[in-house]
Amino acid sequence: MALHVGSYPLVKKEELAKGFYSFTLSCPEAAEAAKPGQFVNLKVPEFSLRRPISICEIDKAAGTLRLVLEVRGDGTEKLAAFEEGDKIDMLAPLGNGFAVNPAEKAAVIGGGIGVPPMLELAKRFSGTAYAVLGFRNEDASILEEDFRACCADTLLYTDDGSKGEKGFVTDGLKKLLSREKLDVIYACGPEIMLKNVIRLADSAGVRCQVSMEQRMACGVGACYVCACRMVMDGEEYYGHVCKDGPVFDSKQLVL
């Protein structure tokens, strides 16, 4: 069985920025099975619904998964209260993950909490990938050094220019597209960002995969709550982020 459920120790906790926490969990079987772009579903004490969190890094040797979560409400606040040594009830790995061909020239585009899942993905390209990261401002910027360590180039934008360049990730993508012949673009972030990234990719004739977010319940494809609009042979329908995704070929989506 590729799916694992259990209580896994939190071996390392770091606050990356105000409200952004990095959790490293020791979970050898799940780490062994995990692929970039997949997610986990964490049980929150006193809450009914699990919280889906993207996998940020996979260390099969150490048997760990790294997750980065943003405190957005009462549930994620409760999650953020876990301390090193605590055990966290986790269902993992879930979803499909990105399709990766390490020989391709790839750009990974992340916006806000959409940045973490791009890290493990970028690492799969052995230093050849380009990263474009976008944040609200300096205080909300995370993981820059991690991307610089594994990417050919890392472009960083903030909405207010307090870190990197002032602007949006699409500005960085345009710059990349003008100077590099990309094979594939991967993106995760707010829906409006994904829309704009897909538009640029389409104009440039570059394949594009995006990772989607939606409120979930079961996390495994049984309850149908995490709907997202998809299209096949011209017909639109609701697919489900947890099972059909979270990664979609941009051609599958109606955004």
Place this chain on the structure above:
Amino acid sequence: MALHVGSYPLVKKEELAKGFYSFTLSCPEAAEAAKPGQFVNLKVPEFSLRRPISICEIDKAAGTLRLVLEVRGDGTEKLAAFEEGDKIDMLAPLGNGFAVNPAEKAAVIGGGIGVPPMLELAKRFSGTAYAVLGFRNEDASILEEDFRACCADTLLYTDDGSKGEKGFVTDGLKKLLSREKLDVIYACGPEIMLKNVIRLADSAGVRCQVSMEQRMACGVGACYVCACRMVMDGEEYYGHVCKDGPVFDSKQLVL
């Protein structure tokens, strides 16, 4: 204000017997205000209703209250999971408490989880009180040494004879009544025990105060859920354990 509410550190936790825990909380103001026979209302994590727990010992000098709780269900199980150093949300002290005249010759009668509230009471009689304690069996017996340390005599009974004498607290009370001229009898325990103790006290013409138990909500007399049948001037009505009690003169009660 005599009423205190706050989060108080659990400074000492002991398992007295399987499922019986002694909690010592550091709460100087509540300890200063507390009287024997009063109770506290503890917030249980993840539960809506607080749990009323009798005060077992009051140490004004140390600023502590000692509580003994029995695991009976999911709520008390959760309470029992608190560890030394944890803070517990407590409302205290609540209820009226026993009327004590240290010059009187008193017997304190406790059955099961009705035993703990008799300890602080017994101590108020400076070694002159008699204690009669009853338990299901040896494994459920608690606080014997504490009573022996502060009472003139301590008689212990178990339902099955596995500790002390085989029998009920009423056997001990009969023995006491036959050899001592008691001024007052105090009792706490199952309703059937209280009934029998009151019958014996009435026959012997000895005053009797009993401490009652009932499912509670507010703990302060506002919600009227912890009803118990009382009588005044021949007319029966529902009083409330948290405010009219938990200690009642036996003549006030309809059991």
Place this chain on the structure above:
Amino acid sequence: MADLSVKIAGVSFKNPVIPASGTFGYGREYAEFYDIGKLGGISVKGTTLERRDGNPPPRVAETPAGMLNSVGLQNPGVEHFIREEIPYLKGTGVKIIANIAGSTPEDYAEMARRLDETDVDMIELNISCPNVKCGGAAFGTDPEVAGGITRLVKAATKKPVMVKLTPNVTDIALMAKAVEAEGADAVSLINTLLGMRIDIKTRRPVLKNNVGGLSGPAVFPVAVRMVWQVANAVKIPVVGMGGIATWKDAVEMMMAGASAVQVGAALFTNPYAPVEIIDGLNRYLDENGIAGVSDIVGTVQPW
């Protein structure tokens, strides 16, 4: 300092937070924790024409994120309330909402008549108590009966009349419209949902009354939905209640359409809940640059 005051059926409340009937007695117990004059108002313990003894215990059972109660309207009767409790409450400066429950429609009118010359600020009709055999919820599930009681009471008093609605109906908006048509000045909702717990060891219901009223955070989403439906169906003000425990809950309930909120079961978890909600509302309004709490009432934008 934002303006927390609200006006409901002509009565000005200094803020929109009101302890709910049956959870706050007549205020005396919680006055040991804080100045109850700080509260918007108090909906006092449900009062009947004659003293009522209530149901045998146990009267309470725990449930996930909630509780059941089956008190059964224990109270010392309307005359005792008028004589002993109104003067005390008046002295605290809090707005007094008398909550009355009758065994017959005429009972309601009679109590309203007796309260008409007193210092109560508003009369709340409890036509939805699930824990009594005569009247109670039976009145609250029939629009004709509920409307009829409202009409009788309105004829008996000049005080503003608020009707407390039960959620144990197919269409609560229909009930609200029925009492509005007969002159109700406001409605309050939701009373408790009827529930049951069984002790699996004894195979007996936990409550001696077998069933009781469910309250607490568990019912909050049902309460929000019903307040939204009712606020969209009537023109009179709606007072929202059901599981409100925090200022965020109060904001949500007011956005759904409540002009004020009542707070009940939360008191048993945290005696300070109502004052913490008032403080939280104040902070929320200030932080969001909202001048008055009334500005958020009914502002939810449905999809």
Place this chain on the structure above:
Amino acid sequence: MADLSVKIAGVSFKNPVIPASGTFGYGREYAEFYDIGKLGGISVKGTTLERRDGNPPPRVAETPAGMLNSVGLQNPGVEHFIREEIPYLKGTGVKIIANIAGSTPEDYAEMARRLDETDVDMIELNISCPNVKCGGAAFGTDPEVAGGITRLVKAATKKPVMVKLTPNVTDIALMAKAVEAEGADAVSLINTLLGMRIDIKTRRPVLKNNVGGLSGPAVFPVAVRMVWQVANAVKIPVVGMGGIATWKDAVEMMMAGASAVQVGAALFTNPYAPVEIIDGLNRYLDENGIAGVSDIVGTVQPW
């Protein structure tokens, strides 16, 4: 090993634990966790005559001890179910409860006709979905309509027919009696309570459908009460659901009168919930010297 088997409307289930419709898909996803053949039965995703796309997202909101959903019966249609899912389920050895929902009474009859020659063991009529505009809950709140649908379906199939009842009514026992009178072989309850949550930052309902169905432990006491009322009102078996998360909840629900239980929202907290409930029931019966799980059904002794 106690006897966990139960017989409902002529169908033998190896144990009384059944994942509830809409929470378990067609079983494939949970088959990655455990052998779904261990379950008593599966009530599969609600099926309509034609493929249905469901409501726009968000379709889920968290609530205290519960959740709201507004999926809106997304499903691939009855023909797809018959062709693709029944053979798979049949292969697992689990009893199959087809859950059908129509936009018109005739839809129900047509689906029942098509299912009549298949391997489904029982047909559950979903006349109580709160998330669809046509039919759904509207059918489930009118005894005449609910009875009429039951009659049509009974005439269209020889399969046992179970009617799933909505709790959003004044008198659920009346609904149960209405469908019993028209030949229902069993009833299941409760479907979800209608609820709403509002995002106070955006002032928008959390659900794109504005309202949705409340499930989870929060509703358990309401479900126990309704099962008890219905079990006392009808002679046909009652399948209990609503907030069951542990074997203790299952025992409580069966003592209230349920011959079997359905487990829904608990799956999202713990995918193993149904198998843990089966194991817990087994232990409970053994430890208490009870020969068979049917011996506890309806054994609550009211006061």
